[in-house]
Amino acid sequence: PTHVKSICCIGAGYVGGPTCSVIALKCPHIKVTIVDINPVRIAAWNSDVLPVYEPGLDEVVRECRGRNLFFSTDVDAAIKEADLIFVSVNTPTKTSGVGKGFAADLHYVEASTRRIASVATSSKIIVEKSTVPCRTAASMRTILESNSTFAADGTQISFQILSNPEFLAEGTAIRDLFAPDRVLIGSLDTQQGKAAANALSEVYENWVDRSKVYQTGLWSSELSKLAANALLAQRISSINSLAAICEATGANVDEVAHACGLDGRIGNKFLKASVGFGGSCFQKDILNLVYLSESLGLKEVSDYWHQVIKMNEYSKERFARKVVSTLFNTITFKKIAVLGFAFKKDTGDTREAAAITLCKYFRQERAFIAIYDPKVTTNQIMLDLTEPGVVDDAEAVRKQVRIATSMQDACDDAEAVIICTEWDEFKNASKQEWEAIYKAMKKPSFLFDGRGIVDTKMLREVGFKVHAVGKGPVIVDPVWA
Ligand code: NAI
DSSP: OOSOOEEEEEOOSTTHHHHHHHHHHHOTTSEEEEEOSOHHHHHHHTSSSOSSOOTTHHHHHHHHBTTTEEEESOHHHHHHHOSEEEEOOOOOBOOSSTTTTTSBOOHHHHHHHHHHHHHOOSOEEEEEOSOOOTTHHHHHHHHHHHHOOBOTTSOBOOEEEEEOOOOOOTTSHHHHHHSOSOEEEEEOSSHHHHHHHHHHHHHHTTTSOGGGEEEEEHHHHHHHHHHHHHHHHHHHHHHHHHHHHHHHHTOBHHHHHHHHHTSTTTOSTTOOOOSOOOSSSHHHHHHHHHHHHHHTTOHHHHHHHHHHHHHHHHHHHHHHHHHHHHTTTOOTTOEEEEEOOSSSTTOOOOTTOHHHHHHHHHHHTTOEEEEEOSSSOHHHHHHHHSOTTOTTHHHHHHHHEEEOSSHHHHHTTOSEEEEOSOOHHHHTOOHHHHHHHHHHSOSSOEEEESSSOSOHHHHHHHTOEEEETTBSOSSSHHHHO
């Protein structure tokens, strides 16, 4: 079809939900149906408490739901009706088999593709929205072409495949979708391929300037998504490696980042030192790139990108060790307050969150942990801290971990506060609030800022012994003054 009238999105997750809700908002003339095999998720999308927390998302869904936006578990009906289908299902790292620990698990993508092939009764544009390894579109095409049938009128139905990776960042998804830096559309270099790319471009052009739509070949588009995430994560690992040097020398990583960022070629974004990055994408996509390079016989390339992940692991480990060594080399039976459990602020998503790694480390050291996060549910935290398949682990977690209802509650009687997420609530806490927290803590009271968000000078005035990533050594006296 030259003009898209009906869209189906397979996968109602962090990407499919917000992305297609925004399409529905901006294109009132297009019917958008978001489907998922998970009935609990769909029920939540149809309720007042959406399954994904994103600033601004509630308003978007409220405006379009029931108008031209629908959430359903009837995958087949939505496939049949649509002329354009987004495949926005999860592509996690494989946990077993060939490529275990590195390669992307593509079975959800394949299952969706096969579903489309078996139920479609008219020609469709299939859009790969999930992040996938290079050349996945080719596999999808083979599956679709070998299964394509005839429409009721006897004509053979055809499928055009596009790659349209999503660049939104969780926490700012709605803002990113409203004003994307670019919309990338990859297609085959054929007349039909180009026509399909133009049809998708037209959907975006309802609110995105045409100059921001960049059309490429399929493989470039697929690889660009992996490349973009690898380059972003590389900046974080780079600044975190420098943070380690700063701590050993007394340099201040914020000053170093600022000084470097003033160079227009480097730029000042994404140079914030921290305990390490989290989120469902960076690690998974880089491991995917590592696996891809290795499969192509490019060992040096693969080693190069793998180091970005290793540096991130090292950052988390180094931070955890700093906590233990600063607390006189033992945290056994000590109370530790963990502020923030989401992988970043303004999301309830905890996938690969640094807090999970730190809490597991503290648990092994047999500390008691009190966790406070403004958005993450108790259930989710307990799930994240329980090792799958370990009998009685849930019970052990419950004995060691308490979910607090506020910053103050988490810090009550604690020996150390660990800031794991850069929530504004922690960043903007007043001196009075910190004084009240300090008062309720054991002395000496330690604070470890894993996100570089608190005013270290003010907190030292309050009485805290402060460690901030990349800001000088901890134990040297003047720093404690
Ligand atoms: P998610 O896990 O939140 O959502 C995926 C959904 O797909 C789940 O609800 C699952 O039940 C559903 N699903 C799986 N197989 C299905 C099938 N056969 N039929 C119908 N529904 C099915 O994942 P998320 O975070 O939305 O990610 C989706 C893709 O987008 C991934 O490839 C990810 O790498 C990519 N991506 C994610 C970003 C993020 O910020 N989370 C950003 C950019 C890309």
